[in-house]
Structures are given as C-alpha cells and as structure tokens.
Amino acid sequence: MKPIYAKPPLGSRAAFQVRKDYFDMLDTKWHYHTEYELAYINYPHGKRIAGNSIATFEGGDLVFYGPNLPHAWLHEPMVGTEEGAAYNAGLSHSAIVVHFSESCLGESFFAIPEMSAIQAILKKSTRGLVIYGEARKRISQWMTKLADDTGSRRVILLLQILEELSTTKEHDLLSSAGYWDNLNDHDAMRMSSIYEYILQNFTKEIALDDMAMQAHISPSAFCRYFKARTKRTLKEFINDLRINYACQLLEENRHSITQICFEVGFNNISNFNRRFKEIKGITPQQYRINIVGVHHNNIK
Known part of the structure; x- marks a missing residue:
C-alpha cells in the first residue's frame, strides 16, 4: 500500500479546490500531497489510516490534514451485521474534500496577527486532526454549503471553518509528532x-x-x-x-x-x-x- 503523491487539480482561477465525490464502497489509495486537506466522509462505518494512526469511525468522519501526511480510508465491516446490500445500492455515500495551500489567499495572509489562532491550528494539522461533537456537526454543514456555493461565499465559509477549528476543543490529534517530516x-x-x-x-x-x-x-x-x-x-x-x-x-x-x-x-x-x-x-x-x-x- 505505497502512498501516491496526489496533486489536487486546482483550476486556473480557483484559490482552492472543493469537490464532492459519490461512491458505493469506501476505498481510497494511501496518498499524500503538499496541500492542506479538510475531508468529510459521509459513510456509516470505516477505517481511517493517518500517519501512524489506525482507527475505525462510525457515522461519518471529519478530519483536517496538514501537508505531506499520508492518509487513506477503507471500508470496515461492522461485526455481527448484515450489511452487504447496503453497499450495493449505487453511489449512495459521499465525501466533501477541500484542498488549499497556505498561500491560497495571498502569500502572507495567514501570517498577519489576526490569523495567529488559525496559524496555530494549521501547524497542529501536520499531525492530523479528527473533529467530533457539535464542532463536527457545524463544520460538516458548512462544508456542504461550501460544495454548493461559488465566488466570495466560498472564501468566507473556508475562513469560518478554520476559525471554528482554531477555537473548538472537540478535536483529537491522530499521528505522532515528527512523522513524515521534511522529506524530499x-x-x-x-x-x-x-x-x-x-x-x-x-x-x-x-x-x-x-x-x-x-x-x-x-x-x-x-x-x-x-x-x-x-x-x-x-x-x-x-x-x-x-x-x-x-x-x-x-x-x-x-x-x-x-x-x-x-x-x-x-x-x-x-x-x-x-x-x-x-x-x-x-x-x-x-x-x-x-x-x-x-x-x-x-x-x-
């Protein structure tokens, strides 16, 4: 399961990329990229791999990954349940994924004093964050809007999500410090x-x-x-x-x-x-x- 370097296909006039994917069975390649990633996986039960963290999730998964952290999601059958039919009903599950660089809103935008809290959460994300509770509910709703909106509203929603991430206590670190750091x-x-x-x-x-x-x-x-x-x-x-x-x-x-x-x-x-x-x-x-x-x- 070798990680693939994945370059998100940013449009020529887009500051950052937002996409919504539909699928039947959860199975992503183990990959990494130089952009930050926000991902909301709307899936009932699966396995998440992030750096040296391996864990299952239920009822969906919301994560924030910093650059170059290898990650993947896989289907994980729930023990003692008959679930075969649930994963053969067409593209019944979805994922909303946001990729952005630290310079997406300008080379020094996140370095200004007003962005210090957001800068701290960007640094924290190098270990990967899983978000839960009310924060997950709010952010997943904003990400759904983000996938549908256009223009300046997208920028506002991205900043709103980053502001929430920088203030909420409802998140846990995933990978160990220093994992996959500064590699050529x-x-x-x-x-x-x-x-x-x-x-x-x-x-x-x-x-x-x-x-x-x-x-x-x-x-x-x-x-x-x-x-x-x-x-x-x-x-x-x-x-x-x-x-x-x-x-x-x-x-x-x-x-x-x-x-x-x-x-x-x-x-x-x-x-x-x-x-x-x-x-x-x-x-x-x-x-x-x-x-x-x-x-x-x-x-x-």
Missing part, C-alpha cells in the same frame, strides 16, 4: 516502501534485516535513517502502531485484553500493559472503562 522526493519513495512493509506486518515480529532490505541500506544505516525521519526508533514506531490498533480493538469491546495483546503483536501481557501506559498514560483496562463510560453517557 527520494526520501518519500524510500519511506513509502518502509511504511508499506511496516503497515502490512506490524502485528508480527519484524526483523531489522528485513527493514534494511526494504530501504536498500545496511541495518545500522537503516536505524540512523529511520530515526532521523520519524524522530523515533523502529521499535518505538511499531509500538505506536500496535497501541493505536489496540485502542481501536478496546473500543470495539469484542475481545479480552489478553486476546488484544496477542492480536496486535505483543507476546506477553505485562509488556503490553507497560507499553500501553507509556504511550497512553493509562492501562488498557482503564482505557476500556473510560470508553464504556463515554458511550454510556452518550446514550443517556
């Missing part, structure tokens, strides 16, 4: 191969020699190269992926914590608990209790 074209191709291999094998034991072979360099050179690009060791990076995947499984609440431990690639429960707490700040059991509590409060 050669680095991007090499890191694509490395990440593709890790993503396909992170729940199994990954040998350093195999990773070095993917990069066509020696094991010692690979360790230096990988840490320089990702700001973490290979082991730390793989543990991030495993723990993020464990969070998804804990939220689904279908397996015991011991089962999840082995499913995500750890070979003993004590190491799993220790790594989980290092990365998330709480134990897997506490994480599950917190998630169950949130779901219970939402039902009330």
Whole structure:
C-alpha cells in the first residue's frame, strides 16, 4: 500500500479546490500531497489510516490534514451485521474534500496577527486532526454549503471553518509528532516502501534485516535513517502502531485484553500493559472503562 503523491487539480482561477465525490464502497489509495486537506466522509462505518494512526469511525468522519501526511480510508465491516446490500445500492455515500495551500489567499495572509489562532491550528494539522461533537456537526454543514456555493461565499465559509477549528476543543490529534517530516522526493519513495512493509506486518515480529532490505541500506544505516525521519526508533514506531490498533480493538469491546495483546503483536501481557501506559498514560483496562463510560453517557 505505497502512498501516491496526489496533486489536487486546482483550476486556473480557483484559490482552492472543493469537490464532492459519490461512491458505493469506501476505498481510497494511501496518498499524500503538499496541500492542506479538510475531508468529510459521509459513510456509516470505516477505517481511517493517518500517519501512524489506525482507527475505525462510525457515522461519518471529519478530519483536517496538514501537508505531506499520508492518509487513506477503507471500508470496515461492522461485526455481527448484515450489511452487504447496503453497499450495493449505487453511489449512495459521499465525501466533501477541500484542498488549499497556505498561500491560497495571498502569500502572507495567514501570517498577519489576526490569523495567529488559525496559524496555530494549521501547524497542529501536520499531525492530523479528527473533529467530533457539535464542532463536527457545524463544520460538516458548512462544508456542504461550501460544495454548493461559488465566488466570495466560498472564501468566507473556508475562513469560518478554520476559525471554528482554531477555537473548538472537540478535536483529537491522530499521528505522532515528527512523522513524515521534511522529506524530499527520494526520501518519500524510500519511506513509502518502509511504511508499506511496516503497515502490512506490524502485528508480527519484524526483523531489522528485513527493514534494511526494504530501504536498500545496511541495518545500522537503516536505524540512523529511520530515526532521523520519524524522530523515533523502529521499535518505538511499531509500538505506536500496535497501541493505536489496540485502542481501536478496546473500543470495539469484542475481545479480552489478553486476546488484544496477542492480536496486535505483543507476546506477553505485562509488556503490553507497560507499553500501553507509556504511550497512553493509562492501562488498557482503564482505557476500556473510560470508553464504556463515554458511550454510556452518550446514550443517556
């Protein structure tokens, strides 16, 4: 699943691009681009990959990605449901996607003092943001209008959305800091191969020699190269992926914590608990209790 560099086809007179796509089954290529991306995916249940984050979503997905962060969406069947017919009824689902550059409204527009809060959220978006709650509801409605409007109204709506993003607390960071940072074209191709291999094998034991072979360099050179690009060791990076995947499984609440431990690639429960707490700040059991509590409060 090598990421594709995707250049949004901006019109010659457009400051930024807005498009609405219709589809049956959610399945986008893993890709990246130099523009910022706002995406509202109107889909009942799917999987989102953003940098080193892997998670499922329900009832639609709203994200804000900074430049060069690889991402994709995939269909994820809901366990215990008969859903085949729902995804064979024509182009019944949609996505609204906005691409813009930091200079789309002028080279220094976002650098003026009045834009300082928006500049901060643009910087934050390099890790990817998922938006939820009332903020998601408001922004998705504005994005629907954005897809239909023309002229100056589009600019006003884009700024309104960015203003909302800069003030709301209803968002979470997705990928780790420093992921996929400052890569040239050669680095991007090499890191694509490395990440593709890790993503396909992170729940199994990954040998350093195999990773070095993917990069066509020696094991010692690979360790230096990988840490320089990702700001973490290979082991730390793989543990991030495993723990993020464990969070998804804990939220689904279908397996015991011991089962999840082995499913995500750890070979003993004590190491799993220790790594989980290092990365998330709480134990897997506490994480599950917190998630169950949130779901219970939402039902009330």
